[in-house]
Amino acid sequence: MAQMVRYGIIGCGMMGQEHLRNIALLPDAGVAAVFEPDAGMAAKAQEFAPGAAIVGSVEELLAVDDLDCVVIVSPNYCHVAQLEEIAATRPLPLLVEKPLFTDPEDVAKLAAFRDSYPAPIWVAMEYRYMPVIASFLAHSQAATGGIKQLSIREHRFPFLPKVGDWNRFNRYTGGTFVEKCCHFFDLMRHALGAEPVRVMASAAQAVNHLDESYDGQVPDIIDSGYVIVDFDNGTRAMLELCMFAEGSAYQEELSAVGPVGKIEAFVPGPGRFWPAHLGPAPVAKLVTSPRAPQGPMVHEIPVDPLLLQAGDHNGSTFFQHQRFLALVRGETDVPEVSLHDGWAAVAMGIAAQESARTGAAVDPRRWM
Structure with a gap:
């Protein structure tokens, strides 16, 4: 049996919900915690991941013991600050939705993050899959x-x-x-x-x-x-x-x-x-x-019609998570999308x- 992988999800709008629906289709994977500040979106997230804890901040999410990796699906402009918070608090394998950043002024921050982050980072480019x-x-x-x-x-x-x-x-x-x-x-x-x-x-x-x-x-x-x-x-x-x-x-x-x-x-x-x-x-x-x-x-x-129903990206989110899980489990060492x-x-x-x-x-x- 494969290692059970427990996700933390940051952001549960339309794309975050697509990630939740596809994680639910994967064997030996589940969602441990969700951070979504909008009450309506958080309620939707609970429908797709009824066993997940709904937390009030990134800090609270990272404090959940039963956590193996994190998916960042927050609005674009939040990504860099959240990457820095995770790096400073509890570096875990990350799947970061595109775009990785939005502000040219963030290049120096990203360079510092890249040079010090000890865990694998995968940027979500669903179209490849x-x-x-x-x-x-x-x-x-x-x-x-x-x-x-x-x-x-x-x-x-x-x-x-x-x-x-x-x-x-x-x-x-x-x-x-x-x-x-x-x-x-x-x-x-x-x-x-x-x-x-x-x-x-x-x-x-x-x-x-x-x-x-x-x-x-x-x-x-x-x-x-x-x-x-x-x-x-x-x-x-x-x-x-x-x-x-x-x-x-x-x-x-x-x-x-x-x-x-x-x-x-x-x-x-x-x-x-x-x-x-x-x-x-x-x-x-x-x-x-x-x-x-x-x-x-x-x-x-x-x-597969089941995968088409699980998202808007021609089944790619499911296949991307299959490969990301292999990375989290240590079955491969290098993210396919670096x-x-x-x-x-x-x-x-x-x-x-x-x-x-x-x-x-x-x-x-x-x-x-």
């Missing part, structure tokens, strides 16, 4: 002969409401290219096996949230844009984002091209948003298109925000 994207990553080198160009398109719904509406403002999220798109910048680095050297972006708040007001302030988050990234091995990648395109059949589309062919991944959005009158939701698919002999080959990549990975993805997002603001190309290494 979507089955169709995992297959895309596994087969991309063979299908392309070595990726030369990578493009990622996300056409999706607007930002959803959150407790306190913190996700409406750059000062709390780091900006849309940090908050939302660090996932895609992580995929770029991972697929290309290279580091970014130049980021160019054009973006706007074209449609969403312009008629909203919070204490007299109109949201300032962008909802659409393009980002081009040059990498140190001569490859390049592009992101296309539109957050007023929920009518699309597929939410994410990835395409990698090299000297011998192309490979594509098509990822449907959350099933709970698919209109029932249209019939069954689309199934994820992988398409390989060799140059010779020509002719695309389509492979459907279905996901602190550096999470850090670099945010640096690319910060550079994209800066490029969109100034119109200049930006070197993301200044924040790495």
Whole structure:
């Protein structure tokens, strides 16, 4: 029998609840304690983890004896301070939701944390673990002969409401290219096996949230844009984002091209948003298109309906936790998504925000 692992959860909004639902599906794993300051969200957390203690602070959570690891799912701007508190109080294996940080001024704090933290740290990049994207990553080198160009398109719904509406403002999220798109910048680095050297972006708040007001302030988050990234091995990648395109059949589309062919991944959005009158939701698919002999080959990549119901990320949260548990149990020594990975993805997002603001190309290494 595997070692029983008991989680502490910090933050139980929409994403925190997804973590709770997926932990409940894992054998030999459970939730020992939850810290969620919003009463409504805390009550929801209790439904998904009825045996967990509901505590009033990070300090109280860390004082729970029966605790093997911690998942940080709090609002973006809280992550660094909570990392520092955990480091000072009770360093445990950590799964930290993206983005790792939001403020460029936090780079020095993160460096100090990195250099002294004794336990493993895994940054939650769920998109790597979507089955169709995992297959895309596994087969991309063979299908392309070595990726030369990578493009990622996300056409999706607007930002959803959150407790306190913190996700409406750059000062709390780091900006849309940090908050939302660090996932895609992580995929770029991972697929290309290279580091970014130049980021160019054009973006706007074209449609969403312009008629909203919070204490007299109109949201300032962008909802659409393009980002081009040059990498140190001569490859390049592009992101296309539109957050007023929920009518699309597929939410994410990835395409990698090299000297011998192309490979594509098509990822449907959350099933709970698919209109029932249209019939069954689309199934994820992988398409390989060799140059010779020509002719695309389509492979459907279905996901267990139980996992689709447990979250909005095509089953990836479950598979991510399987691997994180192996790390916590000592079955593997190295996090698959390291602190550096999470850090670099945010640096690319910060550079994209800066490029969109100034119109200049930006070197993301200044924040790495």
